[in-house]
Amino acid sequence: MSDFVLGIDLGTTYSCVAVMEQSDVRVLEQKGGYRTLPSVVAFNLDGSSMVGHIAKRQAVTNAENTVYAAKRLIGRNFSGPDVERAVKSVPYKVVQGPNRDPRIQIFKRNYSIPEISALILKQIKAIAEEALHAKIDKVVITVPAYFSDGQRQATKDAGFIAGLEVLRIVNEPTAAALAFGYKKKMNKKIAVYDLGGGTFDISILDISTDAFEVLATAGNTFLGGEDFDQRIIDFVAKSYESEYEISIQKDKMALQRLKDAAEAAKCQLSSLLETEINLPFLTTLNNESKHLRRTLHRVELEKLTGDLIDETIRICASALEMAALNVSQIDDVLLVGGMTRMPLVQQKVKEFFEKIPAKNVHPDEAVAIGAAILGATLMEEEAPVILLDVTPFSLGIRTAGGFSTILVQKNSTIPTEAGHIFTTVTDGQRSVKIQVLQGESKLATENTLLGEFTLTDIPVQKAGEPEIMVTFSIDSNGIVQASAKDLKTKKEQSIVVTSKSTLSDEEKDKLAAEYKDSTPNELVADVKT
Amino acid sequence: MPQSNKTRIDRRRHLLLKAKTTNTDLTPEEYFIWSQIGDGIKLRDLIPVCPWPAKETLEKIESLISKTSAEWSNPSRVSSSSEYKKSNVVLSPDIQKQLNEDEKDPELQDLDRNFRIEILKKYLEPENLNPYEILEIRSKVSPQELKEQYLALSKKFHPDRFFRKKLGPYKPKLDSVFTRIQKAYGLLKNPIEREALDRTMALHTEKAEKKSPRKILKLDKNTEKIGKAEHHYKTGLELEKKLDFVGAFNLFVMASQIDSKREVYKTALDRVRPRVNKEKAIRLLESVKKSLEITGPTEELFAELEKAVDLDSSLSEAQFLLARFIIDLSFTERFRDAKEMLLRAKTTHSKSADANYYLARVLIGLKDNKGATKELKEGLQKDPNHPLSNKLLEKLKNL
Numbered sequence: 008m009s010d011f012v013l014g015i016d017l018g019t020t021y022s023c024v025a026v027m028e029q030s031d032v033r034v035l036e037q038k039g040g041y042r043t044l045p046s047v048v049a050f051n052l053d054g055s056s057m058v059g060h061i062a063k064r065q066a067v068t069n070a071e072n073t074v075y076a077a078k079r080l081i082g083r084n085f086s087g088p089d090v091e092r093a094v095k096s097v098p099y100k101v102v103q104g105p106n107r108d109p110r111i112q113i114f115k116r117n118y119s120i121p122e123i124s125a126l127i128l129k130q131i132k133a134i135a136e137e138a139l140h141a142k143i144d145k146v147v148i149t150v151p152a153y154f155s156d157g158q159r160q161a162t163k164d165a166g167f168i169a170g171l172e173v174l175r176i177v178n179e180p181t182a183a184a185l186a187f188g189y190k191k192k193m194n195k196k197i198a199v200y201d202l203g204g205g206t207f208d209i210s211i212l213d214i215s216t217d218a219f220e221v222l223a224t225a226g227n228t229f230l231g232g233e234d235f236d237q238r239i240i241d242f243v244a245k246s247y248e249s250e251y252e253i254s255i256q257k258d259k260m261a262l263q264r265l266k267d268a269a270e271a272a273k274c275q276l277s278s279l280l281e282t283e284i285n286l287p288f289l290t291t292l293n294n295e296s297k298h299l300r301r302t303l304h305r306v307e308l309e310k311l312t313g314d315l316i317d318e319t320i321r322i323c324a325s326a327l328e329m330a331a332l333n334v335s336q337i338d339d340v341l342l343v344g345g346m347t348r349m350p351l352v353q354q355k356v357k358e359f360f361e362k363i364p365a366k367n368v369h370p371d372e373a374v375a376i377g378a379a380i381l382g383a384t385l386m387e388e389e390a391p392v393i394l395l396d397v398t399p400f401s402l403g404i405r406t407a408g409g410f411s412t413i414l415v416q417k418n419s420t421i422p423t424e425a426g427h428i429f430t431t432v433t434d435g436q437r438s439v440k441i442q443v444l445q446g447e448s449k450l451a452t453e454n455t456l457l458g459e460f461t462l463t464d465i466p467v468q469k470a471g472e473p474e475i476m477v478t479f480s481i482d483s484n485g486i487v488q489a490s491a492k493d494l495k496t497k498k499e500q501s502i503v504v505t506s507k508s509t510l511s512d513e514e515k516d517k518l519a520a521e522y523k524d525s526t527p528n529e530l531v532a533d534v535k536t
Numbered sequence: 537m538p539q540s541n542k543t544r545i546d547r548r549r550h551l552l553l554k555a556k557t558t559n560t561d562l563t564p565e566e567y568f569i570w571s572q573i574g575d576g577i578k579l580r581d582l583i584p585v586c587p588w589p590a591k592e593t594l595e596k597i598e599s600l601i602s603k604t605s606a607e608w609s610n611p612s613r614v615s616s617s618s619e620y621k622k623s624n625v626v627l628s629p630d631i632q633k634q635l636n637e638d639e640k641d642p643e644l645q646d647l648d649r650n651f652r653i654e655i656l657k658k659y660l661e662p663e664n665l666n667p668y669e670i671l672e673i674r675s676k677v678s679p680q681e682l683k684e685q686y687l688a689l690s691k692k693f694h695p696d697r698f699f700r701k702k703l704g705p706y707k708p709k710l711d712s713v714f715t716r717i718q719k720a721y722g723l724l725k726n727p728i729e730r731e732a733l734d735r736t737m738a739l740h741t742e743k744a745e746k747k748s749p750r751k752i753l754k755l756d757k758n759t760e761k762i763g764k765a766e767h768h769y770k771t772g773l774e775l776e777k778k779l780d781f782v783g784a785f786n787l788f789v790m791a792s793q794i795d796s797k798r799e800v801y802k803t804a805l806d807r808v809r810p811r812v813n814k815e816k817a818i819r820l821l822e823s824v825k826k827s828l829e830i831t832g833p834t835e836e837l838f839a840e841l842e843k844a845v846d847l848d849s850s851l852s853e854a855q856f857l858l859a860r861f862i863i864d865l866s867f868t869e870r871f872r873d874a875k876e877m878l879l880r881a882k883t884t885h886s887k888s889a890d891a892n893y894y895l896a897r898v899l900i901g902l903k904d905n906k907g908a909t910k911e912l913k914e915g916l917q918k919d920p921n922h923p924l925s926n927k928l929l930e931k932l933k934n935l
């Protein structure tokens with residue numbers, strides 16, 4: 008196994024991989040010169056899969072069996088509102104899994120979300136191995152800064168299923184900042200504005216030569232290019248439907264074509280003022296084909312999506328406030344993510360931060376490059392840079408009366424830990440259930456339940472007598488762990504995770520074994536279109 | 537005999553006591569003395585900082601000498617203090633112990649010994665250091681200096697720095713050291729919190745200065761603290777003997793706040809805590825009962841009661857009241873707790889039918905009408921005229 012560490016930007020819509028070779032970092036290209044890979048997985052009847060460009064290209068004819076934007080579902084709870092929203096706009100079927108996690112049903116098999124991500128990771132690994140002529144097993148994977156514990160854990164699980172050693176889960180904006188400031192000997196405060204396909208993140212960092220300190224982070228894991236596309240789809244579909252009085256919402260193939268066209272139009276409007284959406288034979292009515300053909304003007308797009316951009320600006324303001332800085336103290340603004348190519352995004356960011364965004368940042372590649380840099384530095388004898396990243400949510404526990412008691416404030420530097428003493432309420436009670444929460448609300452039910460931990464084998468004592476110190480730690484990946492110690496006997500107390508919406512260890516092992524020998528599809532050989 | 541002790545001390549007053557590194561287990565008292573010695577201390581300076589009578593102190597010193605091969609020497613004979621330091625790096629027994637264990641672990645040889653010592657020193661620092669002390673910085677530093685110091689310490693102690701190394705027992709230690717550093721900085725970098733801290737710190741030193749004019753003796757901060765903690769502890773023990781548990785508790789808390797790693801303080805705390813909790817619980821209960829007459833059951837009173845039960849789970853009157861609260865305020869999700877508590881209350885108030893009556897109401901709430909009827913009948917056997925029970929039984933029959 009080589010010492011290469013891949014930096015992988017596992018995006019909602021596109022993924023990118025980079026590596027550091029003798030202090031030079033580069034993006035690894037696929038055959039045909041592609042530098043990013045569509046995060047799309049398609050399945051054939053025999054259970055085999057395709058990943059990337061081929062999968063994306065066949066989506067129109069195979070919409071129900073083509074999975075895209077799986078990152079919007081990863082690590083979430085099936086019954087949450089976000090899953091409901093995501094499921095509405097995708098052609099594939101989503102059902103509830105055994106751990107209250109969403110699963111994708113294709114040809115009667117239920118795929119967990121980490122499995123889908125694992126297939127993308129395996130493809131990326133194959134691309135990298137071919138480009139580097141070396142075997143690879145170590146990776147750093149990026150996630151949106153605003154990802155919760157469950158989403159991070161599920162991403163890590165994806166790496167495990169793909170047979171990869173995940174050295175670190177790192178925040179996308181932090182990685183972009185690393186790509187921007189590594190070895191530049193700068194002392195700057197910067198803002199990283201990352202608007203991708205699925206998520207929005209803003210992080211404020213203070214770079215002091217080789218130390219990258221995140222001062223604050225904020226975001227929305229459900230605000231990205233996909234939502235811009237959806238606005239176009241709804242708008243165009245509505246006028247089409249009122250013209251012909253037919254619904255295309257139920258026609259999966261038509262919808263998929265419209266989705267592709269909407270995204271293409273959106274991208275074109277970044278450089279053109281007007282574009283045409285042309286979809287001949289989109290549907291048939293009474294044996295007569297109906298075509299969709301209309302122009303879309305940049306101003307129309309801006310009207311349709313302006314509020315989404317305004318929302319990102321509001322989040323920027325709150326991040327600045329949390330960092331206790333004002334706009335004039337920010338030296339540089341970095342634009343990351345494909346959506347920042349949209350002129351209105353650039354304009355609003357410029358207006359808000361009162362400065363022109365930095366030019367030397369590649370919106371599609373900076374994140375993967377930063378991840379590759381981090382991976383390489385971790386492998387050195389003594390890491391030459393330090394990342395002082397933060398946790399985006401407060402960590403709390405449920406206490407009597409249904410309240411949440413916060414143990415770690417949001418925007419605390421990680422790794423960190425905090426303790427709380429638990430006791431029993433009835434005589435001879437042998438176990439105590441602890442609900443761990445993530446979020447800012449005072450009410451337990453309004454926060455995300457990370458999981459339930461159960462203290463077991465508590466020595467038989469009167470109610471209130473045991474004193475068990477539970478230490479909650481958030482590691483450098485932003486993942487929460489709990490350990491417990493009986494303060495009286497000084498013994499480690501066992502703690503069992505009883506409910507978490509991530510995969511069980513057994514299922515993970517099983518899947519890892521299953522996918523071990525599956526080979527990724529042929530590396531794309533045709534030419535970039 | 538006091539006379540002879542005095543002369544012994546007098547004779548050696550000016551001699552210098554030097555300690556050597558040690559592997560043996562010391563008693564807490566010996567450890568205390570040992571920690572005072574540092575690079576060498578004159579006996580006349582050592583006696584006053586020890587909390588025991590001079591005679592006892594002397595005995596303890598003797599025993600320490602026998603265990604650690606500390607030795608007396610004439611200060612004039614010590615050639616130069618810097619030379620002394622070089623030949624004898626004094627490490628606390630805790631550090632020495634860990635280093636000895638490390639020898640057995642070949643993987644740890646990867647980690648520089650001096651660095652291990654640094655981690656241990658930082659790890660073993662008393663827990664009550666103020667943020668400035670944790671960051672090893674003056675309290676007057678500018679925000680920029682503060683940040684630089686934080687980054688310097690982070691570079692030294694950030695767990696990522698040793699990502700590839702096997703850290704063994706040092707991993708959790710390093711994590712906790714880093715957490716401390718980072719929390720201290722988190723507080724100080726916030727100007728509002730820092731100012732508040734400065735204010736309380738100024739208040740403390742003012743008070744201290746007023747009370748006792750500065751000791752002539754110059755001790756390092758740590759040593760002074762250990763002495764103070766020991767003093768609080770001893771006074772606490774005396775109060776405990778006089779059954780003043782609250783007073784004792786407070787002193788033990790103070791002692792363990794100064795030196796949180798000393799087991800004896802914790803044991804003492806654990807010993808008196810239940811007694812103190814009992815007293816607190818009774819006081820809480822009394823105050824709740826008083827307010828209850830004025831306001832009737834409210835959520836605040838409920839919380840107070842809950843606290844009382846938390847503090848002393850054997851206080852059955854509080855449990856009984858709490859259960860009634862749960863019923864009266866109809867906290868349905870707590871009905872199971874109420875049932876538990878009432879079952880217990882029933883055994884302690886075996887003569888009254890009240891517990892049966894309320895238990896019946898909980899059971900109805902839990903949809904167990906049969907059980908409720910049984911409870912009511914049992915209660916009515918104790919007190920056939922219990923009006924509430926009679927009414928409820930009537931109602932149940934009609935259902």
Ligand SMILES: Nc1ncnc2c1ncn2[C@@H]1O[C@H](COP(=O)(O)OP(=O)(O)OP(=O)(O)O)[C@@H](O)[C@H]1O
Binds near residue numbers: 019022179203270349
């Ligand atoms: N020229 C362009 N103009 C407007 N939008 C564009 C342009 N190019 C790409 N995009 C949009 O950017 C989004 C993809 O961005 P990116 O690849 O950074 O996201 P991602 O990394 O897949 O998602 P995320 O970071 O949210 O997980 C898509 O919605 C795409 O349509």
Ligand SMILES: [Mg+2]
Binds near residue numbers: 179204344
């Ligand atoms: Mg991205």
